[in-house]
Amino acid sequence: MSRLNLDDFSELIERPDSGIRRDAEERRERLAVPPGALGRLDELGEWLAAAQGAVPVRPVERPKAVLFAGDHGVAALDVSGRAAGTAYALVRAVLDGSGPVAVLARRAGVPVRIVDAGLDCDPGLLPEEVVRHRVRRGSGRIDVEDALTAEEAERAVRLGMAIADEEADSGTDLVVLGDLSVGGTTVAATLIAALCGTDASVVTGRGGAGIDDLAWMRKCAAVRDALRRARPVLGDQLELLATVGGADVAATTGFLLQAAVRRMPVILDGVVSAACALVGQRAAFRAPDWWLAGQASGEPAQAKALDRMALNPLLDHGVTVGEGTGALLALPLVQAAAALAAELPERPDQPGPEDARGEGGSD
DSSP: OOOOOGGGHHHHOOOOOHHHHHHHHHHHHHBSSOTTTTTHHHHHHHHHHHHHTOSSOOOOOOEEEEEEEEEOGGGGGSOSSSOTTOHHHHHHHHHHTOSHHHHHHHHHTOOEEEEEEEOOSOGGGSOHHHHTTOOSSSOOOTTTSOSSOHHHHHHHHHHHHHHHHHHHHHTOOEEEEEEEEESHHHHHHHHHHHHHTOOHHHHOOOTTTOOOHHHHHHHHHHHHHHHHHHGGGTTOHHHHHHHHOOHHHHHHHHHHHHHHHTTOOEEEOSHHHHHHHHHHHHHOTTGGGGEEEOBOOSOHHHHHHHHHHTOOOSBOSOOOOOTTHHHHHHHHHHHHHHHHHHHSOBOOOOOOHHHHHHHTOOO
16 A cells, blocks of 8 residues: 555545536525525535535435544643543443533434544443544653654544545535544644644643643643644644644544545534644645534634634534534534525516516606
8 A cells, every 4th residue: 555645635625616606606696585684504505505516505414423532642741621541431421322412413313423543441441333443542642752653644544534435425415523532632732833833822722621720831831842843744744643643633634635535515623623624724725615614612723723724613602512512513504504595485587677668658
């Protein structure tokens, strides 16, 4: 197998069909509801039509929540509100139906798929269908060592690509993307700071579980030290993922890129998926045209990444729990936009200038 080069995705990914988008915009002008009256729902409907290559847009009938799971060695520095190596508990809660994303998915009738890319737990704690793809157990402490070997990084990216192909082949028409990780926001902040050329304090937030000021300072120091290791490898996205990423992060990046190749739209969740998307944009500049930002999580690194990709979040409700929850909350908006664009009636034909003169009698 030849070595994977993420830059190759730049030639494989095309933009959504601009001609179809113009057709969708023209159809919108003919609808009975005045242009602009539906606000951003109009834009969403047109984006989805271009992604599907169809006017009128088709309903989103087979969405899937895909969550990549992993533990990050940097969590050992007490930079997270959760203990290091406990991401399996988040996975267990989703499987048991008690996690926030599980509750919402059940309510919306959306199936959830969990992929263990790098959990630090005994595989026997979780079902075989979850753990069978694991690349490695946990990841290295990115402030002092690489997260992955080069081979592991490539395996993780290829894992994400394979999952995207499986979903596209099975008929999934839109993906709600999330992560189940401990230490993931520290890794995400490092990647975003490196790619945006900013300092640690600018991108470091308090994570989904919340941390106090001392933990925040430890987190800033960890990001600062990891940044020193990341900057020399910015020219190679795969090496960057190996140096300061993690198996779940690399797999998510591969998933996003291959989803764009397969023309499968994705709703991003929080800062971790935003970081993966930013790595993906670095490899293939057209890729973000296939993604929506589901929500603003309040993490400064996420805001930085979304601004760099020109993605405007659909929601801003202060949801910090992660796990794909914010992205899943945004799904009904996308489905509503599709329904309105497809089902609203067009205006009756308006009389032309000659007809108007005829109705008023002769001069």
